[in-house]
Amino acid sequence: MSSENGKTQGEAAEPPEQLALIRKTVRKAKVPRAKPRTWRGAALAKELPVARVVVNKGVLHLDQYFDYAVPEELDAVARPGVRVRVRFGAGAHQVRDGRREGGRLIDGFLVERRAESDYQGALAALADVVSPEPVLGPELLALARAVADRYAGSLADVLQLAIPPRSARAEAKASPEPLPPPAAPGPGSWTRYERGPAFLDSLAGGGAPRAVWNALPGPHWAEELARAVGATLASGRGALVVVPDGRAAARVDGALKAVLGEGRHALLTAETGPEKRYAQWLAVRRGSVRAVVGTRAAMFAPVRDLGLVAIWDDGDGSHSEPHAPQPHARDVLLLRAAHDRCAFLLGSTSCTVEAAQLVETGWAKPLAAGRDQVRAAAPLVRTVGDTDLARDEAARAARLPSLAWQAVREGLKTGPVLVQVPRRGYVPRLACQRCRTPARCRHCAGPLEAPEQQELRCGWCGRGAADWHCVACGATRLRAQVVGARRTAEELGRAFPAVPVRTSGRDHVLDTVPGRPALVVSTPGAEPVAEGGYTAALLLDGWAMLSRPDLRAGEEALRRWIDAASLVRGQGEGGMVVVVAEPTLRPVQALVRWDPVGHAQRELAERAELGFPPVSRMAAVSGPPEAVEAFLAAAELPADAQVLGPVPLPVVRPGGPFRPGDPPPGERWERALVRVPPGNGAALAAALKNARAGRLARGGGDPVRVRVDPPDIG
Template sequence: MTEQAATLPIARVAIDSPLTHLDRLFDYLVPADLADAAVPGSRVRVRFAGRLVDGFVLERAERSDHDGRLAPLERSVSAEPVLSPQIARLARAVADRYGGTLADVLRLAVPPRHGRTETAAVAAGKAAVAAAKAGGDSGGQRPPGEWARYPAGASMLAALADGRSPRAVWWAPPGPAWPEMIATAVAAAVRSGRGALVVVPDHRDVDRVEVMLVEAVGRAAVVALRAGLGPAARYRAFLTVLRGQARVAVGTRAAVFAPVADLGLVVVWDEGDELHAEPLAPYPHTRDVAVLRARLEGAALLVGGFCPTAEADGLVRAGWAHPLVLPRAEVRALAPRVEATGSDEEYARDPAARAARLPSLAVRTARTSLADGAPVLIQVPRRGYQPSLACADCRRPARCPHCQGPLGRPASVGPPSCRWCGRPAAAWHCPACEATRLRASVTGDRRTAEELGRAFPDVLVRTSGRDGVLATVPAEPALVISTPGAEPVAAGGYGAVLLLDGWALLGRPDLRAAETALRRWAAAAALARPGGQGGRVVVAADAGLPPVQALIRWDPATFTAREADERAELGFPPATRIAAVDGTPAAVTELLDAARLPAGAEVLGPVPLPPPSRSTGAPGGEGELERLLVRVPRDQGGALAAALHAARGVLGTRHSTSGLRVQLDPQVLG
């Protein structure tokens, strides 16, 4: 018989299992030889259903509610308490909000163990803790900088420095000042003796913010958590935060779970970026996790961007956060001059502008900027060469004869090929009119660079996109072609920014199309010089459209409020919460039958899913897939998540969940 620990002999363990009906804690006996190692937050191995599985000890107790005989812990993987109580509570709250399991969230929150890294010298860690505290506390008060332009900016910094926890949604000013403004807010929180966490969309943003944070609070106090780090470096950075060797963490999506001690401030930058949406179950969004964490730990929260989403605006409408909006006089001083090619004045001056991809206004603006010695940024919504083709005669979209996928041309030479199956279509003919000629219905960044190279033969052309992202460009005449999110920063700002193919963003069959278009346009336009210094932005879209008008006036706050009002009238998020259930028809029907949905739930569908969904994360493999939507008022979102979680548990006992994906608050609703 196993000799049990003398004190707290019961360990409550969260096992690593994807099965929903096992989403609870299990009691195990702590052997005497593991009493010191099996501490709360440590990794263990236990025997479950006849096999060894990983798990975390969440707590130790004197007695168990289980009447039967308890199995002992098999072994301790590590005595390092990698799961802090705060992160354990956060993980449980995230799982409950999204109808997922604790195990799935813990896989996102705690990186895999790296033994050699974990056994690093403890003495070095203690020295780093002392250095971080000394460096952070001796930083002195920073001037408010650009925060002084906001009526409530100085008071927010004062509240952070006094140890209070203000919550705000921040509409950032045009220009490159946002990393420095984040660093100033973090420095104020650190002066109060607390830690801070900053979450940004990608590694280039991490680099920009890290530089400013090091300047504000010192190198020893800052650690960067990047998605691209290797196993050892990732785990080392995680332990640096866990052990208190760094008081400030900055990173991408998963960094929102970083175990920062005495957390005083959470910052989420550009929360509308698609990179903040986790593609793994239970599909949490960084913004929502940050809100939960701020509530649980009593921390301040700053959700910011050039164009915050309607969901962020909902925090203000609920009275939970305050708005930080730049006064109009300050906007006029910082924003570039924005013009639309689709205005009546431009159509009168250039009748061909209705059909031209690069109207005369854009060409004139680019030439003026280049003549002044400044670079020009051209944003193109699509990457590649000609990602979409159509029949040249009847304009019907060109489809693959084999799988009916869309045809595209990956390069200037060679036949078109299918974007789904990759097969070339050298002998394509239109099934409607029998024509054999193709035309580009969408032009990518590589084709755009080729066209502009011919239009401006003596000008240097740079590209920034998936094949190679530029961080910065020098202040010299050049054309910089970029896809959204890959725009490099120009020294001194761009003289002109051209936003091409506005229809490609605005015409997407997506609830967030207009919001996303404005956010991407604003992010590029913010890199231009202020209008007083000659900075100009040209957007190729109808001047009368609300997102275009919001960009022209640089008034994203009004646009977001209007967008939220319209969605509320139609019953769309954030006024409601929606669950998307994807899977085979049999699996979707079985889940719906097992779910006890809230009284106000509205079931929409099911409808067939298009074939590309099989290659973008939908379950089921081969065969027909369909989607079911369940919509409830926002105050019933928790009940909906609980109902779906319970239904998946019922199906799990029948081994019927393999063909299902359940996602609450999906970012894309076609």
């Protein structure tokens, strides 16, 4: 029966809002899979008219593929892997009177072509194909997806790290023809290692050995890496080597040219320039070059038939990417080794706890030399502790104990001497002479300084502190906590007036120095290579490196010391290293014995007892206190997750040094650590990613930063 307005009684009983919802639901249920439509009479591709695109938007709630229609004029060039331009944003998929509404043009990558779309509506069309060059292959796409999932990041962010910016001129140039596989090189200095020749034989035979290589000190490591690459190429496969900086890359580049000749490898570093780097990258993707050596970004290099991935000095902080999602080169190469079932080589003169864990779990085998080879290649290491410094007149006069004076004088007779200082610059930071409590400003808690013998003042607010006294013990006398490289060079210049003094640091890094007598003052990581090796090395202010509030302080100090000491001649040639640090400390003893592997194994055992990485998986959540609390409450963390903290983060002063991950200057942030047992890292990353995506989709509020496997949890 109909009512006066033509509706049945049953219909009239339903509220208007509910009726509208029912009709909308019925219409949706009747809509089949959407097929691309035409606009302005433009025809679409007859076969596979749907393009699945990953857009260049790194926000997590948009971490998915989007479907677009393929116009007929773009059918031939819209191939999987090419760069495209698409309309994206509000109204990009809405059509009215045959015209698209809204959306802005952004870049993306075409992932695949499909016959139909899962999207329930009309599709916007591809705006343009930027280049017909396919740069995103299925292997690179799978790797980028795995890295994004591991680090709770977005696929678009990883692809920005993996694929260099386009250069049209580089694409227009033809890549060279691939060379036939070379003959396997001889073992060379790999014979110094017990399993070295067998490792090369396995690579040359097409095997996939996995090894943690504790390299002997000296200049041979670059050539040994080159021989491993040559053995892999001889099997008809490709090889990838990742090193921490351009100087190391240049050394491996020269070794590869010497072992294999020209044209068999590509060098991927920022120093080569964007056009040349992109041309080299294209040669690798096209298969013209089968070997790559490069810095951090080379971890994604699309090497064909990958047979070996290698990383040198994995403890160097340069291997940790500062941009989202902040992957570490070692972990990316581990993913590639597992996915491609290829060989893996982690090499260093030192040893990280992550490397020790690979051996402990049996995933990789140790590759090391016998103790007789170690003693022959390593320099003699002597220590000077606090007790020695306190009663040493020479140390009080110029920060050089008598043993260091003797080592410098003897070393300068036959060659250069290296002096490692933990800090660059001139201005010393001060501490109480009696108890070593850092001297702080009473107004802002900034560090007190005395630049170039001027009056005591604060390094942050600039106020004077003439009446300073120690808040811990009441003493009024100060000592230099850490003296910078420039001031150390000045002091040494006065002590040895007839000897040239050279400095190497962040502002000016020397690659090499001649083998003539000279004093070379360097900050950690900037030590130049001396022709023929240094005759001696002084490692000053060792306590400053060991006293950092960081879980990795001992490991990092030992790595820095061994890196510097590895540039010194061996004991047989009279090489000596003097380290100014407490002799009883574990890292100092490991340096004296030249036993970085044993130190890493003991560190790993202690972390296993405490449940710290790498035994567990951990993530850091930082932001304003209220935002961190709300984020952790909303995140659906695994049942066995433990939340440690939150604790306040140091406030970054305006104009001060800023590192990736620091809070904005002047703001008060907190950080919480979320820990899960082994095997639950993927669940933790997924939970954090979903929580961030939901927060962003709702409009967010205060920012919250998430970092999986943070390198610093001190």
